[in-house]
Amino acid sequence: MNSKFIFRSILAVAVVTAASCKPELKTITPSKGSADFSRYIAVGNSLTSGFADGGLYLEGQQNAFPLMIGTQMQTVGGGTFSMPFFNANQADGSGYKKLTGFSATGDPVIVDVPAQAAIGTANVPGFGTVPLFTKYTGDLNNYGVPGIRLNNITLTYYGNLNPYFERLLPNTSPANTTSYLSFVTAKPFTFFSMWLGNNDVLGYATGGAAVAADFPTDKALFTQIYNGAVTALKTGGAGGTGAKGVVATIPDVLSTPYFTTVTLTAILAKVHLAAPTVNTIYIKTGAGTTRPATAQDYFLLPLSAANLIGTTTNAPYPYGLDPRNPVESKYVLDQAEAAVIVDYTNAYNATIKAVAASNGLALVDANALFKSYAGGKIVNGAAVSAAYITGNLFSLDGIHLTPFGYAIVANEFIKSINTQYGASIPTVDVTKYRGVKFP
Incomplete structure (x- = not known):
């Protein structure tokens, strides 16, 4: 038989076979599943607010992971997600750190950008002088408050001590009497994310365990307050008819560039x-x-x-x-102090996982997520690791995330929500977000 004929026959069969094996591209229709995202609120601390580079400023707020989630939820019936943005004249917010270059020995040169939103101070009897920021008075879905611990959320006077919380409240310090938990549940909502508990160990760790007042929250008290917070949030707030949600574990702070x-x-x-x-x-x-x-x-x-x-x-x-x-x-x-951090983090995370399971909530294991980047990964073609400056994941303060890092976190939340509630919220395109900003 002619060899050219054999070759052409084989080629023809291959083409037909390839055509018959061509995969079908199925379009996934966004779906809310069994959840209702018409009013989603985000409860949490600095990580929820978009805090980065040692401060809360406009660009960081614009890259907050709950805003990314809220935007994606709009494809499945979610409503507008409102952020307490600093205005353009106060874009530098509370101030932040900026990389300006590197020294001759390769060390990063980092400067502090001054605050633009500070408007003075207030004297709080029994506590002393606290700073004040310009008030935010618009609609609100992101209730992230930098610095708040879980054991602060039921304190009626806390709004006078934390300037990030005070700027969201109607009264001026020291006249606030609304607890954080009461504030976030004052209006009805249908879905919530809660990422609290990080600061219950973070302050002790970042202070070198040198301040006794920063010692981690008692484990039993943590469990009690965490259960109470979830119970309150599941009601859907004042006038609500119930809400579903997602919670997250506490990352191992010792695996961050700060340490x-x-x-x-x-x-x-x-x-x-x-x-x-x-x-x-x-x-x-x-x-x-x-x-x-x-x-x-x-x-x-x-x-x-x-x-x-x-x-x-x-x-x-x-x-x-x-x-x-x-x-x-x-x-x-020191080694003994580090062991305390690990012990309390593990205890808190055991509580969070148990509460999530018993209440049918979606769970993001942020502890495992951050640890998975210790040795580095490739995400959408970009190298990501926990390395300081060069790792893309963590911002200049060594604790909080870059916009790229927050996008990764947003996707973990979305994946957990989709799995728990049978939804198909589209994930975020992480390539649209930057890592550390170089000069």
Whole structure:
């Protein structure tokens, strides 16, 4: 048989076969499933508000993950999602950190952009002076309040102490008497997200466990308040007829750049440039003792900016290199203090998972999500990791996320909502959002 004929026959069969195996592209019709997204509210802290780069400012607010979710929900009957934006004249909000370049040794040069929304202070009896921001008075769906702990949400005086909460309330500090939980449930809603509890360990950790008042919330109290919050939110607010929702676990703060960037190895590498024989960094532990640091201790990101290692500005002995002038406790979480953070985080997350399961809520395991990026991933062609500056995930404060990071979180919430309620809310195109902004 002619070889050309055989080749053409095989080619013809291949073409027919390929055509018959061509996959059918099915269009997924957006659906709300068993949920009602007509009024979605977001309850939470700084991560919910869009806080980034050490501050709350307009660009960060515009990239808040609940706004992304609310926008996607509109394809399945969701209503308008209103944010408490700073106006254009106050775009810098509470102030934030900005990367302006790198030093000759490769260290990032970061400056503080001043606040534009600060309007003064108020004196709160028993608490002292607190700052004030320009009030927001419009419609509201995002109730994210930077700094709020779970154990703050039932306090009637808290609106006088937290300027981010105070700016949302009708009265001026110190005249506020509405608790956060009462405030978010004052109007009816049909769906909620709740991401609370992060700050119940975060403040203690970022302060180097040096402030006793920041100690993590009692575990039993956390469980009690968390259950109470979910019960209140499931009612759908005043005048509501019930609501469904999604909750999220607490990320392991020790896996963020705030605690992973300034390592013992990195410190010694810099020290060796001037003192190659020095191989010990001394720290002051939470127990008040001085000892050599180990790989199980966590140095805080501000230690790098303080540029104290080896200096003798405040003592005759080089800072951190001599046991008579150790790294202060506020700049380090020793091994024992870190264990406390891990223990309380695990306990809180066990509560969150149990409450979600018993109430039929969608669950986002943010702890597992953030840990999954420790070694790096490729997301829509972009390299993402937990590395400071270069990782795309975390902003300049080393704790909060970049717009890209918030988009990743938004998609995790959407996926969990879709799974729990049989919905098909479209996910967010993460490529539309930036990582760290370079000069």
